[in-house]
Amino acid sequence: MRTREPGILRSLTQLLFGFVTAIVGTILLSWPLLYLFLKGEHLNKLVSLSVKQVMGNYNDLMAYLLSPFVKTLRMRDLPTSVSAASHFYEVKNLFQLVLAIFLLLLAALIIAKYQRIDFRLDKKNGVVIHGSTRGGRSFCVNEFRCILCLFPRNILSQQRLAL
Incomplete structure (x- = not known):
């Protein structure tokens, strides 16, 4: 592996x-x-x-x-x-x-110690942070206007949220 x-x-x-x-x-x-x-x-x-x-x-x-x-x-x-x-x-x-x-x-x-976090550079969105908690809940942060807000992936796929 x-x-x-x-x-x-x-x-x-x-x-x-x-x-x-x-x-x-x-x-x-x-x-x-x-x-x-x-x-x-x-x-x-x-x-x-x-x-x-x-x-x-x-x-x-x-x-x-x-x-x-x-x-x-x-x-x-x-x-x-x-x-x-x-x-x-x-x-x-x-x-x-x-x-x-x-x-x-x-x-x-x-926060990263208790969650599996993946930092990626994306041409469209800039820095995208994907991850999941140890309990299995997924999240994604891709806009720095809403720093520290965590969006579940299924909500992101349905609509785009912004603060």
């Missing part, structure tokens, strides 16, 4: 997910790494602050960068210049883009 190769779209999705996961992992590992460097190299003495103060300021910075609800950068013990605020605003946008892509791809991979 011949095994089917994964499609190019699925391979690109997995590649992008791996890349984005590496970025998110690096961001999350920055906390313990900073703490280790502060303790091992005594870097806090360069700014005349305690390890607790430096970590508190770093927590403030990361809360600003990672949370869409924190609108202004304010660190407890370190002032922020206009150019630094502008730089970190751009970094915030990049971090949030990466986190959004990560969450979307994670959700897609979790």
